[in-house]
Amino acid sequence: xxxxxxxxxxxxxxxxxxxxxxxxxxxxxxxxxxxxxxxxxxxxxxxxxxxxxxxxxxxxxxxxxxxxxxxxxxxxxxxxxxxxxxxxxxxxxxxxxxxxxxxxxxxxxxxxxxxxxxxxxxxxxxxxxxxxxxxxxxxxxxxxxxxxxxxxxxxxxxxxxxxxxxxxxxxxxxxxxxxxxxxxxxxxxxxxxxxxxxxxxxxxxxxxxxxxxxxxxxxxxxxxxxxxxxxxxxxxxxxxxxxxxxxxxxxxxxxxxxxxxxxxxxxxxxxxxxxxxxxxxxxxxxxxxxxxxxxxxxxxxxxxxxxxxxxxxxxxxxxxxxxxxxxxxxxxxxxxxxxxxxxxxxxxxxxxxxxxxxxxxxxxxxxxxxxxxxxxxxxxxxxxxxxxxxxxxxxxxxxxxxxxxxxxxxxxxxxxxxxxxxxxxxxxxxxxxxxxxxxxxxxxxxxxxxxxxxxxxxxxxxxxxxxxxxxxxxxxxxxxxxxxxxxxxxxxxxxxxxxxxxxxxxxxxxxxxxxxxxxxxxxxxxxxxxxxxxxxxxxxxxxxxxxxxxxxxxxxxxxxxxxxxxxxxxxxxxxxxxxxxxxxxxxxxxxxxxxxxxxxxxxxxxxxxxxxxxxxxxxxxxxxxxxxxxxxxxxxxxxxxxxxxxxxxxxxxxxxxxxxxxxxxxxxxxxxxxxxxxxxxxxxxxxxxxxxxxxxxxxxxxxxxxxx
Ligand SMILES: Nc1ncnc2c1ncn2[C@@H]1O[C@H](COP(=O)(O)OP(=O)(O)OP(=O)(O)O)[C@@H](O)[C@H]1O
Numbered sequence: 001x002x003x004x005x006x007x008x009x010x011x012x013x014x015x016x017x018x019x020x021x022x023x024x025x026x027x028x029x030x031x032x033x034x035x036x037x038x039x040x041x042x043x044x045x046x047x048x049x050x051x052x053x054x055x056x057x058x059x060x061x062x063x064x065x066x067x068x069x070x071x072x073x074x075x076x077x078x079x080x081x082x083x084x085x086x087x088x089x090x091x092x093x094x095x096x097x098x099x100x101x102x103x104x105x106x107x108x109x110x111x112x113x114x115x116x117x118x119x120x121x122x123x124x125x126x127x128x129x130x131x132x133x134x135x136x137x138x139x140x141x142x143x144x145x146x147x148x149x150x151x152x153x154x155x156x157x158x159x160x161x162x163x164x165x166x167x168x169x170x171x172x173x174x175x176x177x178x179x180x181x182x183x184x185x186x187x188x189x190x191x192x193x194x195x196x197x198x199x200x201x202x203x204x205x206x207x208x209x210x211x212x213x214x215x216x217x218x219x220x221x222x223x224x225x226x227x228x229x230x231x232x233x234x235x236x237x238x239x240x241x242x243x244x245x246x247x248x249x250x251x252x253x254x255x256x257x258x259x260x261x262x263x264x265x266x267x268x269x270x271x272x273x274x275x276x277x278x279x280x281x282x283x284x285x286x287x288x289x290x291x292x293x294x295x296x297x298x299x300x301x302x303x304x305x306x307x308x309x310x311x312x313x314x315x316x317x318x319x320x321x322x323x324x325x326x327x328x329x330x331x332x333x334x335x336x337x338x339x340x341x342x343x344x345x346x347x348x349x350x351x352x353x354x355x356x357x358x359x360x361x362x363x364x365x366x367x368x369x370x371x372x373x374x375x376x377x378x379x380x381x382x383x384x385x386x387x388x389x390x391x392x393x394x395x396x397x398x399x400x401x402x403x404x405x406x407x408x409x410x411x412x413x414x415x416x417x418x419x420x421x422x423x424x425x426x427x428x429x430x431x432x433x434x435x436x437x438x439x440x441x442x443x444x445x446x447x448x449x450x451x452x453x454x455x456x457x458x459x460x461x462x463x464x465x466x467x468x469x470x471x472x473x474x475x476x477x478x479x480x481x482x483x484x485x486x487x488x489x490x491x492x493x494x495x496x497x498x499x500x501x502x503x504x505x506x507x508x509x510x511x512x513x514x515x516x517x518x519x520x521x522x523x524x525x526x527x528x529x530x531x532x533x534x535x536x537x538x539x540x541x542x543x544x545x546x547x548x549x550x551x552x553x554x555x556x557x558x559x560x561x562x563x564x565x566x567x568x569x570x571x572x573x574x575x576x577x578x579x580x581x582x583x584x585x586x587x588x589x590x591x592x593x594x595x596x597x598x599x600x601x602x603x604x605x606x607x608x609x610x611x612x613x614x615x616x617x618x619x620x621x622x623x624x625x626x627x628x629x630x631x632x633x634x635x636x637x638x639x640x641x642x643x644x645x646x647x648x649x650x651x652x653x654x655x656x657x658x659x660x661x662x663x664x665x666x667x668x669x670x671x672x673x674x675x676x677x678x679x680x681x682x683x684x685x686x687x688x689x690x691x692x693x694x695x696x697x698x699x700x701x702x703x704x705x706x707x708x
């Protein structure tokens with residue numbers, strides 16, 4: 001069972017120290033602990049039990065780890081991240097398997113030594129039957145997040161501990177193991193349980209994506225701003241519309257057990273079908289749809305689909321008509337697949353025609369058409385692709401489409417943004433690291449992004465921002481096709497297709513000595529440049545597609561005056577900015593059938609009418625200095641949790657700077673000033689600032705890193 005009712009029914013019972021509880025709850029807590037302790041006595045345990053120092057034989061531990069390799073692979077990076085949060089707090093993080101055997105621990109050295117004294121160490125079993133009441137064993141027994149604090153431990157020797165543990169479940173509701181944070185009881189913190197629960201959810205969500213990467217996944221929440229956060233529900237839908245699995249938040253929100261949910265289909269749950277969902281999300285732009293339970297509860301839903309779902313249930317239809325923009329029309333139209341939300345998905349029509357990811361990007365512009373033809377020739381030829389283009393021109397979208405159209409479509413597409421990962425972490429992130437590669441803690445190694453991409457495609461976004469020292473290592477990997485993790489002597493062979501992208505002029509960087517020429521020649525098997533939106537001749541088709549995707553029912557037209565304004569505008573944020581402007585306008589024009597000038601936001605209108613636009617992003621040489629924003633972000637959270645919640649949906653268009661910059665010396669400095677002041681006006685909310693400026697979040701990170 002994924003969402004044990006007891007956790008929902010009485011959270012305080014397991015989350016708060018007895019001292020902090022109001023009297024009635026203290027009584028309830030005491031009764032509960034007594035019940036747990038009676039259970040242990042009935043098992044024949046005594047409170048003066050000596051710690052059992054006899055862990056599994058070395059070989060047995062290896063077998064247990066082998067058996068739980070997948071759990072470990074998903075949990076290890078999360079444990080590392082969790083460790084960053086609790087470092088120097090006299091505590092440790094423990095991963096145990098479903099039998100209670102500790103597989104792995106990470107922690108402060110001093111506390112690990114104290115934990116050793118009570119056998120809280122890999123190889124030892126901490127199920128209730130061997131260690132009495134303790135968070136690991138009791139969470140496994142109760143199948144619920146559990147805190148066991150100080151004297152609540154059954155065995156006296158464990159009274160110095162405070163432990164918070166959360167079970168980990170797979171998407172079908174089977175328990176996989178438990179994640180626990182244990183510390184000195186004097187350093188108990190009530191937020192620890194929250195951190196552990198969130199971390200367990202991260203592991204569960206990764207497990208789900210891994211299991212069902214090639215299935216349609218619906219991400220939903222009753223509040224649209226929570227989609228994309230750990231609070232979102234995820235359900236996996238089979239080709240026939242049946243629900244195959246779900247994460248814990250989905251079960252909480254739908255108020256159903258895993259088994260009950262898996263009896264449902266999209267039709268019985270939401271009154272819709274998989275083809276209808278595909279149809280809604282066919283465009284490259286991710287806009288949530290609204291689905292309703294039979295009791296009237298509404299959810300905002302977005303869809304993810306990473307691979308070809310060749311057997312997607314579709315009613316037989318006549319051969320689709322495909323226009324020059326790749327749009328199909330007529331009563332026999334197929335569900336059209338988006339290249340963005342559905343990540344460059346590929347589908348087969350009833351007549352067997354293949355509609356590829358690249359096909360959907362071909363919207364009638366001759367430059368784009370020629371580019372797609374070129375790219376199609378090198379697919380599956382082991383020729384590296386380098387995509388150039390300004391921010392928001394669709395470089396990542398193109399890379400995903402190439403992956404989807406290749407033989408590697410069923411393997412991972414791993415995107416690494418070299419600009420948004422702090423320099424100090426890029427190496428570990430890319431190449432991975434071995435046990436003991438870092439000092440100060442007993443830490444297990446982690447698999448790097450290159451190895452994760454094995455068999456599939458590695459997308460190196462903003463490759464021009466990779467530090468020089470790492471360029472040499474990357475070059476070696478590309479030449480030798482093997483990776484050596486940090487601190488390891490062993491190399492791991494990898495089979496990857498590499499796609500690089502940058503908005504920088506790499507040749508200029510080579511001349512300036514900031515980009516290696518040999519790496520450039522390794523990456524540039526085929527170089528394609530995506531045109532800026534202002535240079536394209538298909539703005540009207542792209543705009544219509546975006547609107548079709550945003551408002552499939554009642555798509556507004558664009559008036560001739562607005563289209564004329566659009567065509568004269570410089571679009572410094574390219575397609576991303578166009579989509580933001582249209583999204584707002586469509587909301588303003590709801591029910592009127594046509595977008596007119598008065599539906600556009602004032603600041604955009606002012607810029608567009610005056611022929612003024614924020615200057616297109618400047619290409620400057622990177623000077624790496626201490627990054628004020630990006631390095632403050634932990635490795636796996638480039639978007640701080642909760643940040644999206646403050647984000648108004650309908651923000652768009654470039655903003656006016658709220659303060660005069662202090663006489664900047666160069667264009668680059670002016671840009672940074674503008675970004676800083678916009679960020680300040682948006683109360684530091686990067687998403688809001690990026691929408692106002694019409695540039696990506698990554699561009700903001702990057703610019704601020706160079707702005708000092
Ligand atoms: N041809 C297109 N049709 C519809 N939407 C598009 C198209 N090209 C790009 N977009 C949308 O524009 C946004 C930016 O696209 P993408 O992230 O691929 O650009 P990028 O060039 O990689 O940006 P950056 O350099 O800032 O990372 C996305 O929301 C994407 O869905």
